[in-house]
Amino acid sequence: MGERMNNNEKIINILEKEYKDARCALNFTTPFELLIATMLSAQTTDLTVNKATEILFKKYNTPEDFRRLDNKELEKYIKICGLYKTKAKNIIEASKKIVTDYDGKVPSTLEELIKLPGVGRKTANVVLSNAFNKDAIAVDTHVYRVSNRLGLSNSKDVNETEEQLMKNIPKEKWSNAHHWLIWHGRKICSAKNPKCSICPLNHICKYYNEIKENN
């Protein structure tokens, strides 16, 4: 047809093709489990979180279970994730709030989720998009870096990045787009020494073209 695809469309199409099988890498079978796994994932990797939750969720996997846990008991399971005292405290407090305020069900709006202790915008959006199939794009360090490099966004903060991504990515692809960006960020578009030479997007990447011009 006559109309040429713009760069954003091209980028999304390549990402989709390249990361067709990308899924949420965290272990979970319920919204609550995803919430806990995502809370644990701060400043660590999915491998570490999965190692911890694989054992943890066999014993405890509902807000009712977690709200009764002793801090020390929970810390024992999640110590390998790091920042474990804060995380244990927040997880237990969040579980109490879910039971008392939301009838034991994880709330499914951004406003409610970010009121849970230890839950910020990123964690809330992961739960919304992955557990509840809501229209949301979670922006973590990978998404922020990669989308800015590619030119899908051009922003200094998370809020702005979310808005720009929602504008530049077709709605029906929002739920998967952040997985594609995260996987790309880990495999190729790393913070340091990105593997631009083998990147399937380098020919339309803003960052790569800037680098080339400066050399």
Place this chain on the structure above:
DNA sequence: AACTCGGGGCA
């Protein structure tokens, strides 16, 4: 805007 929480993985 800077500071703090933090054990594990990997060079």
Place this chain on the structure above:
DNA sequence: TGCCCAGAGTT
């Protein structure tokens, strides 16, 4: 041994 890692809360 040193550096980094799917953030969030406090000051």
